[in-house]
Structure formats: structure tokens, C-alpha cells
Amino acid sequence: MDFEQNENQTAILGGLEQLIAGLQVEAPKEGVLVAFSTRLDAELEASGFLDIAREAEFTLLDSALVVERLARLPVSAEVAFSALVGPLFPTDTVQRPFALVTANPLSPARFLTVARTLLVDKGDELLVIDVDPSQVEEVESLFAYPYGKLASLEGMAVRRMGADLATGVRRRWRLALAVEGSGLMQSAIDTVIEHVTNRYQFNRPLGSFQAIQHRLATAAGTQQSARWLALRAAWSDSEADCALAASYLQDSIPTIVYDLHQFCGAMGLTLEFPLHFWTYRLKAMLGDLGGSSAQARAAAIATWQDAA
Amino acid sequence: MEFGWSDDQSAYRQRVKDVLADNLPEDWEERAVHGPGSTPVTKFSFEFCKTLAAQNLLIPHWPVEYGGSATQPWNHFILGEEAWQVGEPRGPQYMNVNWIGPVLMRYATAEQQARYLPPITNGNVIWCQGFSEPSAGSDLASLRTKAEKVEGGYVVNGAKVWTSFATHADQCFLLARSGSGKEGIMILLVDMKSAGIQVKQIPALIGEGDIHEFFLTDVFVPEQNCLGAEGQAWEIISYALQNERIGIARYAFARRVLDGVIEELKADGRFDDPVIQDRAGRVLAKVEAARMMVYRVVDERAKEQPASAYGSLARYILVQADHAVADFVLEFMPSGMLGGDPLQQAHHQRALYSGIGAGAAEIQLNLAARRYLGLPSENTRGL
Numbered sequence: 265m266d267f268e269q270n271e272n273q274t275a276i277l278g279g280l281e282q283l284i285a286g287l288q289v290e291a292p293k294e295g296v297l298v299a300f301s302t303r304l305d306a307e308l309e310a311s312g313f314l315d316i317a318r319e320a321e322f323t324l325l326d327s328a329l330v331v332e333r334l335a336r337l338p339v340s341a342e343v344a345f346s347a348l349v350g351p352l353f354p355t356d357t358v359q360r361p362f363a364l365v366t367a368n369p370l371s372p373a374r375f376l377t378v379a380r381t382l383l384v385d386k387g388d389e390l391l392v393i394d395v396d397p398s399q400v401e402e403v404e405s406l407f408a409y410p411y412g413k414l415a416s417l418e419g420m421a422v423r424r425m426g427a428d429l430a431t432g433v434r435r436r437w438r439l440a441l442a443v444e445g446s447g448l449m450q451s452a453i454d455t456v457i458e459h460v461t462n463r464y465q466f467n468r469p470l471g472s473f474q475a476i477q478h479r480l481a482t483a484a485g486t487q488q489s490a491r492w493l494a495l496r497a498a499w500s501d502s503e504a505d506c507a508l509a510a511s512y513l514q515d516s517i518p519t520i521v522y523d524l525h526q527f528c529g530a531m532g533l534t535l536e537f538p539l540h541f542w543t544y545r546l547k548a549m550l551g552d553l554g555g556s557s558a559q560a561r562a563a564a565i566a567t568w569q570d571a572a
Numbered sequence: 573m574e575f576g577w578s579d580d581q582s583a584y585r586q587r588v589k590d591v592l593a594d595n596l597p598e599d600w601e602e603r604a605v606h607g608p609g610s611t612p613v614t615k616f617s618f619e620f621c622k623t624l625a626a627q628n629l630l631i632p633h634w635p636v637e638y639g640g641s642a643t644q645p646w647n648h649f650i651l652g653e654e655a656w657q658v659g660e661p662r663g664p665q666y667m668n669v670n671w672i673g674p675v676l677m678r679y680a681t682a683e684q685q686a687r688y689l690p691p692i693t694n695g696n697v698i699w700c701q702g703f704s705e706p707s708a709g710s711d712l713a714s715l716r717t718k719a720e721k722v723e724g725g726y727v728v729n730g731a732k733v734w735t736s737f738a739t740h741a742d743q744c745f746l747l748a749r750s751g752s753g754k755e756g757i758m759i760l761l762v763d764m765k766s767a768g769i770q771v772k773q774i775p776a777l778i779g780e781g782d783i784h785e786f787f788l789t790d791v792f793v794p795e796q797n798c799l800g801a802e803g804q805a806w807e808i809i810s811y812a813l814q815n816e817r818i819g820i821a822r823y824a825f826a827r828r829v830l831d832g833v834i835e836e837l838k839a840d841g842r843f844d845d846p847v848i849q850d851r852a853g854r855v856l857a858k859v860e861a862a863r864m865m866v867y868r869v870v871d872e873r874a875k876e877q878p879a880s881a882y883g884s885l886a887r888y889i890l891v892q893a894d895h896a897v898a899d900f901v902l903e904f905m906p907s908g909m910l911g912g913d914p915l916q917q918a919h920h921q922r923a924l925y926s927g928i929g930a931g932a933a934e935i936q937l938n939l940a941a942r943r944y945l946g947l948p949s950e951n952t953r954g955l
Contacts, residue, residue, distance in 0.1 A: 265581070265646060266574040267871040273573065325573055457945055464954060472948040477941035478934065484945055485885045488868075489861035496864060499575045512857040560853030561846055567856060568834045568843065 267492075273326055276316065280333055283311055291338035295535030297544070300410045305341035305378070308334070309360065314343065317351040324348065328443045328498035332491070335447025338541040340409055342375045344440035348498075349383070352432050358392060364437055366553060369393060369417060372403045374548060376412035383433055385553075390430035392423040407548035408541050435506045438559060441549050442494035442509035449487040449520055452542035456480065456524045459531070470527065479523045486516045504566035507559050514556035517546045584647050588629065588654045595623050596661060604659025605914035607921060608666065609737045609781025614698060617663030621695025624662070631669050631693055638677055638685075639693040645874040653821040657828050659918060664699070664737035664781075666820070668692040672699045672745060675812050679800045688743070688761065702732040702746035702762070702786070703809075709734070710935050712747070712809070717788065719748035719758055725794040726750070726760065731787050736929070738764070738771045738784035745799075746788075747809065754806040759799040766791050778921040813931060814879040822890050822926055823862040826897040829919040830855060833905045848904055855896045862886070862893035881943035884936035891933045894923035 269277065287307060292299050308314050317327035327347045334343045342361035350360055363379035365371040367386055376382060377400055384391035396419055403411040414420075457480065460471030470476055490513045497505035521543045525532040532539050553559060577585070597603070603612045624630040633648030634640025652670070655662055662669070673692045676685055691697035708715040717730025728748050738744075744762040764771070768791040776783040800808050834852060837843045843852075865886035872880065898920045901908055908916030927933040941947045 265577065265867060265871060267868050268875070269573060329573075457947065461946075461948055467953050468950075469948045469952055471941075472950045472952045474938070474941075474950065477945075477947050478937040480945060480947065481885070481937040481940035482888065484940060485865070485889045488882075488885060489865055489889050492864035492868060493857070493861055495573060496575045499573065508853070508857050508860055511853055512861055515854055515857065556854075557846075557850045560851075560857070561849040562853070563856060564834075564849040564853035568831075568838070568852070 269329070272322060273329055276313075276322070276326055277329060277333060279311075280313055280330060283307060283313070284337070289337050289339055291538040291541060297406060297535065297540070298408055298410055299339040299541050300378070301339040301341055302378070304337070304339060305361065308341055308343065309346075314346040314350070314360065317347060318355065323499075324351075324439075324501055325495060325498040327351070328439070328495060331440065331443045332447040332494075335444040335545075336451040338451070338538050340541075340545065342378060344444040345375070345383075345437075348440045348443065349433055349436040352429065352436060359394075363395070363412075364433070369422075370414050372405070372411050372413040374407065374409035374411050376400055376414070377402055377410045379412075382414070385430055385434050385437070388427045388430065390425040390433055392425055393417065394421040396420050405548075406540075406544055408544040409548055431503075434553065435501070435503055437553060438506040438510035438562075439494070439497050439501070441552055442490065442497055442506070442513045445513040445517070445546060445549055446487060446491040446494050448542040448546050449483075449490060449516075452520070452524050452539060452546070453480070453483055453487055455539050455542070456527050459528050463531075476527055480527070483520050483523055486520060490516060502566075504563055507563035507566055510553065511556055511559035511563050514550055514552070514559060517550050517556075521546055581646055581650060584643075585650045585654065588651050591624070591627060591629060592654060592658055592661070595620060596658065600661070601659065601914050604661070605779075605918045607779035607782050607918065608660045608663045609740070610779060611740070611781065613659075613661070613663040614737070614740045614781065616661060617665050617698075618695060620661045620663075621665050625693065625695045630662075630695055631673065634669075634673065634677070634693075638673075638689060645870060649821065649870045653824040656821045657824040659825070659915065664740065665692075665695060665697075667701070667737070668697065668699055670820075671812050675745075675808060676799075678811065679804070679808050681796075683796065684761065684799065691742075697743060698737055698741045699743045699745060700735050700737045700741035700764070700784075702735060702744045704732065704734045706731055706733050710932050713754050713757070713806070715747055715749060715757065717746070717748045719750045719760060719793070721750065722792075725792055726758075726798070728760065728762070728788045728791045728793055731785060733774075733785040734929075735784045735786060736782045738786050739773055739781060745812075746793075747805065755803045757805040757809075758802075759805045759808055760793045761797045761799055762788075762791065762793050766793070768792075778925045779918070782925065811879070814883055821866065822894050822922065823859050823866065825919055825922065826894050827856075827859050827863075829901065829916055830859060830897050832913070832915065833901050833908070836905055836908075842904075851900060851904070855893075855900045858889075858893040858896045862890040865889045881939050884931075884939040885944055887931075887936045888933050888940065891927040891936075894919075894926045898923040 313330050316322045317324045331344045331347050345362035346360040359380040361375050361379045362381050363373035363376040364383045365373045369384045379395050382393040382395050399415050400412045403413055405411050463470050493509040493512050497509040531537050628641050631640045632643040636642050705715050719726040719728050741764045744764050746760045746762045749756050750758050768789040771786040774783045869883050869886050901916050
């Protein structure tokens with residue numbers, strides 16, 4: 265049991281910090297709903313950070329730490345699926361970026377506007393679709409991710425894979441949710457702490473009021489819980505741990521997002537304030553994989569169904 | 573990062589399990605329902621702690637010079653997990669080994685250590701903590717019990733309340749006031765058989781032996797029983813409470829009860845109900861979250877890092893988990909609370925207390941807000 269980064273992890277995250285610093289990643293100055301960085305996405309792919317889990321000397325947990333760190337940026341790239349789901353496939357059999365949907369391949373999916381592969385979880389099988397960009401329609405939404413949907417499957421290669429791979433993808437999707445979500449929560453909390461420390465009302469900083477302190481401390485406890493559950497899931501890669509971590513994350517999103525916006529008042533409703541770059545990505549995750557109840561039931565079944 | 577147990581730790585856990593299995597009486601679960609401070613559990617603790625001591629399992633984490641084995645802190649926590657999971661057969665003595673002893677090792681004089689530590693290491697003494705007062709609960713620093721300096725010691729007058737284990741206690745870790753402010757607080761190690769001490773148990777929802785009030789009327793305490801230097805008491809109290817906050821592996825007992833209820837639901841054919849699966853999964857997530865938060869604090873200690881406000885954060889999550897399990901049981905298997913399962917009732921009573929004792933959950937949020945998040949003080953003014 266060791267909660268500190270090992271040498272490999274420190275080296276990986278150090279290298280990642282250098283890449284981030286070199287790209288000078290920052291929140292868009294203009295008010296936008298969606299902040300996706302094509303440049304960040306390309307640099308991450310080229311630098312190999314998204315393939316860490318494929319390397320013998322590294323682990324899925326190392327890759328999860330990369331996902332968590334990148335989630336804390338105000339701009340998104342297709343990271344979590346590539347880094348955590350992608351390694352389930354043999355090298356060069358699928359191309360990133362990925363988009364994932366449940367059941368219906370024509371459903372709106374985040375990252376589909378840039379994706380080269382769409383994975384469709386149909387329960388007992390997995391569809392692997394090589395995306396034809398000409399069939400992708402952009403979908404406008406409040407969510408801070410780019411969204412698209414396929415107009416049809418016409419002309420696209422669709423591979424049908426078995427239940428084992430479908431189960432594996434679902435497990436790693438849960439892991440991706442949990443890891444990325446905990447990183448998003450951390451940056452959202454940091455943003456709000458800065459706001460309530462500097463914003464004065466009634467001659468006091470907002471953050472000096474106990475009503476706000478208690479809810480922010482609760483949010484911090486929730487975020488840390490989500491983080492350790494997610495990292496444990498990355499370490500074990502078990503059905504139960506991944507479902508449990510995703511369940512906890514999704515279960516926590518409504519309260520945390522509500523509170524964080526509440527504490528920023530009207531400022532938190534504006535696009536010039538960066539909070540939505542994290543909270544609206546969290547909102548997008550709420551409905552993934554059937555929502556928190558589906559993950560909770562999956563965790564319960566994985567934990568107890570087969571127990572004697 | 574590594575979230576598994578080493579071979580040594582797994583072997584240690586198995587050894588603890590074996591000792592528990594070999595030494596708990598057949599009717600243990602019926603006894604355990606009464607709580608760590610109850611008469612049957614307290615009496616059994618003398619027998620059981622001696623057994624643990626004989627097997628170097630009572631104070632394994634203590635330094636060798638104090639009779640311990642200097643085993644890694646994780647082993648002590650594994651021992652606590654297993655013990656709490658079965659209803660804490662160490663009774664009130666868990667407190668001795670968790671924080672009374674470590675505080676004495678850190679702050680007591682050699683003479684005090686020679687007097688107070690051997691009974692702990694032999695499993696032969698019950699301590700209570702005289703902290704809260706009728707007008708000083710969460711606001712501990714407002715305590716009023718007065719210690720007046722006299723020749724050779726102090727004369728103490730006052731009242732303490734909500735004190736666990738006081739009926740059976742031999743010694744009390746008592747806070748009293750000899751001056752004003754936090755600097756005026758002092759710690760006295762008081763023999764509970766001293767003339768002038770009256771103990772009264774308060775009937776409570778949380779079982780027998782956990783809540784008392786006691787009154788001190790002209791109690792003489794020799795000056796050699798004063799712990800720490802003048803003005804050092806608050807530092808010592810803070811250190812003690814840091815150990816106390818997550819010292820009990822509440823999630824372990826909660827998980828055991830949850831697992832047990834699920835087995836009953838399965839036996840009744842109810843586990844296939846998706847509503848029950850949903851609720852059980854969410855509660856399980858809270859319990860495992862609490863486990864990981866507490867492990868994070870233990871890891872901090874294992875690396876001998878200074879205690880941080882992370883313990884307050886972990887404690888709050890722990891309280892939520894304990895209540896989530898208790899509420900799940902009430903909703904889906906209430907028969908356990910009606911005589912069907914003594915452990916469920918015992919857990920319910922412990923859960924009720926978990927957010928109150930050793931600093932209320934809301935106090936933990938105050939501490940986390942200020943010391944972990946760095947939020948401004950309520951006294952900050954400007955602009």
C-alpha cells in the first residue's frame with residue numbers, strides 16, 4: 265500500500281508538465297462553450313503519452329495519472345478513451361481518437377467530430393466502426409466537449425466483436441469516466457476556491473462563511489474519494505473496482521456541480537468564467553453508460569453476485 | 573503507487589484473523605452488541621488483551637524500548653481493522669494502544685512512562701478521556717474544570733460529560749484549566765479512584781458504557797501527574813485527536829455488516845431486485861471510498877509525515893459511509909434491528925456515535941476548510 269508516486273510516475277508526469285508548459289495551454293480568452301485543442305490532441309498522440317499502458321515498463325495506473333492530469337486543463341483533448349480503452353486493442357487495429365456510445369451507433373457522442381473510431385457497446389457485442397468524417401454531423405450542446413453524430417453507417421466498415429471485448433471496453437470506459445471525472449472535479453474546486461477567497465460580500469470573503477466552507481470541504485472529500493477509488497480501479501483493473509469508481513463519480517456529480525456554480529453566483533453563469541470547462545464536462549459524463557444507477561448495479565453484481 | 577498488500581502484510585492479517593478465531597468465545601457476537609465500554613466487553617478485554625500481549629499483538633507498532641515490536645504502522649492498522657470488524661474485543665483498551673500510549677511516549681516524563689505504560693502493554697488498565705464538559709463540547713477550549721495549584725499538586729473541581737468507559741476506568745486523561753485561554757489548559761493524569769470523583773452512567777441510544785458524566789469535587793492530583801510542559805496542553809490534545817480521528821477502522825465493520833445483509837437478501841431472493849442492487853452499490857462505493865481515504869492517512873503516518881488536515885477530510889467521509897450502511901440496513905433488512913442480528917444493532921449504535929465522538933463531523937469540515945482547502949477565517953474582513 266503506497267499512495268505516493270513511484271519514480272516512473274514522477275518521470276511521466278514531469279515530462280507531461282513540460283509538454284503542457286511548451287504548448288502554453290490556457291483557457292480560451294473569448295467566451296466559448298467548447299474548448300477542444302486540436303494541437304494538444306495531436307501533440308499528445310505524437311509524444312506517446314497516450315500509449316503508456318501499452319508499454320511493458322509502465323502500467324494502466326501510470327496511464328490513469330496522465331488522464332487525470334490532462335483532465336485538469338481547461339481545454340479538452342481525446343485522452344481518456346485513447347489512454348485507457350485503446351490499449352485493449354492490438355496496436356494498429358484501431359485508430360484514435362475514439363468516440364464511445366451505448367447501444368445506438370447514431371447517438372450523439374463526444375469527440376465524434378474528430379474521432380477515427382466509434383465504439384458501440386451493445387451489451388453482448390461491440391461494434392468497431394471506422395468513422396467516415398463525411399457522415400459526421402456536428403451537434404451543438406452546452407457540454408464543453410465537441411459532440412457529433414453519424415448521419416448513417418452507409419459506406420463505413422463495421423466490425424462486430426465478441427462479448428469479452430465488449431465487457432472489457434465497458435470496464436475501461438468506466439475507469440476512464442472515474443479518472444477523468446476526478447481530475448475535472450479537482451480543477452473545478454480549485455477555480456471556486458480562488459473565487460470565494462477573492463470575492464467579498466458583507467465585508468467578508470465568501471469563503472469565510474461556514475455555509476460555504478462546509479460544502480466546499482465536503483466537495484473536497486468527495487473529490488478525493490473519487491480520486492482514490494479511480495486510481496485503485498486503474499491499479500486492479502477489476503470489474504468491481506471500475507464500476508464502483510464510476511458509480512461514485514457519477515453519483516457525486518449533481519451535488520458538486522450544483523454547489524460549485526452556486527458559490528460563483530452569476531459569474532459562474534458566464535462564458536468568460538472558466539468553471540464550465542470542467543463542470544459541463546462532468547455533466548456530460550452523468551449519462552454515460554446508462555448513468556450512475558447502472559454503474560452501482562454493476563458494482564453490486566460484480567462484488568456479490570457470484571460470492572458464495 | 574500501489575494499492576495491494578505485501579506478502580508480509582497478508583500473512584500478518586491472517587495471523588490476526590487466526591488469533592481472533594482462536595480466542596473469541598462462542599457467544600462473542602452476543603457480548604459485542606453491548607459495545608466496547610460495556611461491562612461484558614470490558615471484562616473480556618482484560619483476558620483478550622493479555623492474550624494479544626503474549627503474542628506481541630497488543631502494541632506491535634510501539635517502539636521496542638516501550639515493549640513493542642516496532643512493526644510497520646500498516647500492521648497496527650491491519651490489527652485494528654480486523655478487531656473492529658468483529659466488534660472490538662479489545663474493548664476500551666483500543667484507545668490505550670491507539671493514542672494514550674503514543675501520547676505518553678511522546679510527552680510524558682520517564683517517571684510517568686514507567687508508571688503508566690506497563691499496565692497498557694500488559695493489557696491491564698482502562699483509561700477514559702476527560703475532555704467534554706457541559707459547556708465545552710465541540711468548543712473544547714472553553715472548558716471550565718478548574719485546577720488550583722496547592723502544595724504538592726492541584727485541587728481539581730468541575731464536571732465532565734459524554735465520557736466513554738468512565739465506569740470501569742482506572743485512569744483519566746483529564747483536561748483542566750489553571751489559567752485563561754488555550755495556554756491556561758493543562759493535562760492531568762488522574763486516578764479515577766481518587767477521593768472526590770463521582771461517576772454516573774447516562775442511559776443512551778448507543779449502548780452501555782459509552783456515555784457518562786463525572787464530577788470532580790476537591791480532587792487532589794499530585795503535581796507529578798501533570799503531563800507536558802506549561803502551555804503545551806493544546807499541542808498534546810491536537811496530537812491525540814489526530815490519532816483518534818481515523819484510529820478506528822469503522823469502514824471494516826460497516827463492510828462486514830453490509831456483506832452480511834447482502835447475503836441475507838440473496839437468501840431471501842431479493843438481491844435480484846435492481847433497486848436493491850442500485851442502493852447496495854452506492855453504499856458500497858461510500859464504504860470503499862472511506863477505506864481509501866483512511867488508508868491515505870495511514871500511508872502518511874507510515875511515512876512519518878506530519879499529520880495533516882487530511883485526517884479530518886477522511887473522518888467526514890468515514891462518518892457518511894457508516895451512516896449509509898446503517899440506513900441501508902434499516903430500509904432493506906430491519907429485522908436485524910429487531911433481534912435478528914446483534915451485529916447489525918451494534919453497528920447501528922456505533923454509526924450513530926461516529927459523527928459525534930472525537931470531534932463532531934462538522935468540526936472536521938471546519939478544520940478541512942481552513943487547513944486543507946486554505947479558505948479564509950471567519951474573522952477576515954475587508955473590501
